[in-house]
Amino acid sequence: MRLGLALGYGGEPVAEFLPVVQRAEQIGVDSVWSVEEYGPDAVSVLGYLAATTRRIKLGTAVMQIPARTPAATAMTAMTLDVLSGGRFQLGLGLSVPWITEGWHGQPYAKPLRRTREYVEIVRSAVAHTERVAHDGEIYPLPYRGPGSSGGARPVKADMKPLRPDLPVYLGAIGPRNVALTGEIADGWLAGLYAPEHEAALTAPLDEGLARAGRSRADLRISPIVYVARAETVEQGRDKLRPLFAHLIGAAGPGGRNTYFGVACRMGHDAAAHTVRKHFAEGHRPDAIAAVPDSLLDQVALPGPLPAIVDRIAAWKDSRVDTLILLDRDTELLEAAQAAL
Numbered sequence: 001m002r003l004g005l006a007l008g009y010g011g012e013p014v015a016e017f018l019p020v021v022q023r024a025e026q027i028g029v030d031s032v033w034s035v036e037e038y039g040p041d042a043v044s045v046l047g048y049l050a051a052t053t054r055r056i057k058l059g060t061a062v063m064q065i066p067a068r069t070p071a072a073t074a075m076t077a078m079t080l081d082v083l084s085g086g087r088f089q090l091g092l093g094l095s096v097p098w099i100t101e102g103w104h105g106q107p108y109a110k111p112l113r114r115t116r117e118y119v120e121i122v123r124s125a126v127a128h129t130e131r132v133a134h135d136g137e138i139y140p141l142p143y144r145g146p147g148s149s150g151g152a153r154p155v156k157a158d159m160k161p162l163r164p165d166l167p168v169y170l171g172a173i174g175p176r177n178v179a180l181t182g183e184i185a186d187g188w189l190a191g192l193y194a195p196e197h198e199a200a201l202t203a204p205l206d207e208g209l210a211r212a213g214r215s216r217a218d219l220r221i222s223p224i225v226y227v228a229r230a231e232t233v234e235q236g237r238d239k240l241r242p243l244f245a246h247l248i249g250a251a252g253p254g255g256r257n258t259y260f261g262v263a264c265r266m267g268h269d270a271a272a273h274t275v276r277k278h279f280a281e282g283h284r285p286d287a288i289a290a291v292p293d294s295l296l297d298q299v300a301l302p303g304p305l306p307a308i309v310d311r312i313a314a315w316k317d318s319r320v321d322t323l324i325l326l327d328r329d330t331e332l333l334e335a336a337q338a339a340l
Contacts (some may be wrong), residue, residue: 001316002030003337004324006061006224011040014048016328021049023330024056027337031057031089033224033324036064038103042091043076050084058084061189061224061324062093062171066106070118070139071132071155074125078161086162091189092118093171112180114138119168119184127164131156169222173258175204182208182219187321192247192259193223194298195318197266202319220321227327228302236302237293244296245287248272249279268295301325305332309339316340 005024007017021032032049036042042060049058058080063073073092081088094100094115097108117136124132131154134141142152169187172178181188182205193201202221209219228239247259263272271292278287301308315323325336 001318001320001340002322003028003333003340004031004033004059004222004322005029005333006033006035006324006326007045008326008328009035009037009039018049018052020328020330020333021053021056024333025053027334029056029333029337030322031059031324033059033061033091035061036067037095038099041067043080046080046088047083050080050087055087057087057089059089059169060091061169062091062095064095064099064104065092065115065118066095066100066104066108070121071125071141073118074122074157075159077122077166078126078157078159081162081166082159089167089169089187090122091169091171091187092122093189094177110138112176115170115177115180116184119170123168125157126161126166128157128161129164169220173262175261177258178204179208179211181205182210182214183212184208185219187220187222189324190221190223192262192266192299193221193225193320194266195314195320196298198318200265201262216319221319222322222324223320224324224326226300227308227325227329227332228300229305229308229327229329229332230302231304233297233303233307236304237296240296240300240302241288241291244291244300245275245279245284248291249275249287251276251280263295266295266298268292271295305335308332309335312336312339 024032034042034045042063046058077088077090094111100106100108117139121132121134121139132141133154142154144150167186169189170181170185171189172181173191188205209216226240228236230236230239248263251257260272260276271290274290275287278290296302301311
């Protein structure tokens with residue numbers, strides 16, 4: 001198992017994260033991943049890191065599918081791969097409906113179809129073997145619908161990629177999206193992953209792999225794990241409870257919440273329903289208090305440094321290829337890297 005580092009969502013000044021990334025590279029951390037919601041974009045940060053690092057792999061976790069056309073993403077991916085000397089890993093994801101529609105002004109409808117077509121076009125463009133044409137429902141290329149000139153023809157990228165088979169990761173949580181990941185992706189950026197419940201969590205992934213005639217070796221599992229270093233495990237858990245109460249308790253359109261579903265698949269049904277009930281009723285303190293210790297211990301890394309390092313040992317026996325830590329603690333990174 002390898003170690004990865006995920007940067008935060010806040011758009012911190014370079015002086016705050018660059019020393020952490022450079023230290024991660026020095027001690028042998030495999031990869032650093034930029035994240036994207038509705039603050040800093042995932043691309044600009046990696047462009048800077050491509051120039052200020054030499055070995056560490058650079059990934060997006062994730063570039064949001066509704067924020068860019070497939071062709072724009074292919075251009076960006078090829079450019080970052082060239083600038084970094086072949087270190088780029090393309091992580092893609094749909095985001096959530098309220099960001100997709102409220103921030104990007106794009107429909108969230110047909111997410112599986114949208115993702116499949118998007119990846120097909122990106123891969124075709126990066127392969128650079130022919131002009132890109134796609135007879136798709138969501139992304140027809142060339143576009144010949146209402147408002148078109150009627151004269152467009154397929155286009156081939158005007159640059160040669162460094163790697164025509166650049167790796168594509170998908171951020172997926174719901175079972176159908178996870179199955180699609182197993183079918184078409186090179187890697188899975190997993191949410192709420194736990195070694196103790198690996199069989200249940202990877203069942204949809206294996207279904208997708210089988211559907212495509214692929215094996216487990218064809219796909220890398222890379223969960224992003226929240227870290228809360230504290231003097232005691234209890235204090236670490238308390239740092240994480242508000243976040244996980246929101247992840248599990250908040251309801252999306254139609255009452256859907258994929259994190260809630262994952263918690264249930266891991267056997268935390270009763271607690272998940274309690275958190276959701278309190279959250280819906282506006283009783284946030286009760287929702288936070290209802291997040292179970294066992295869930296936090298399984299999907300996150302709370303507590304003092306020795307406890308965190310001991311817990312990482314359990315992940316080493318799982319199917320995880322890269323354990324990506326969302327943290328800036330260089331002492332913790334050093335200890336975790338030494339433990340692998």
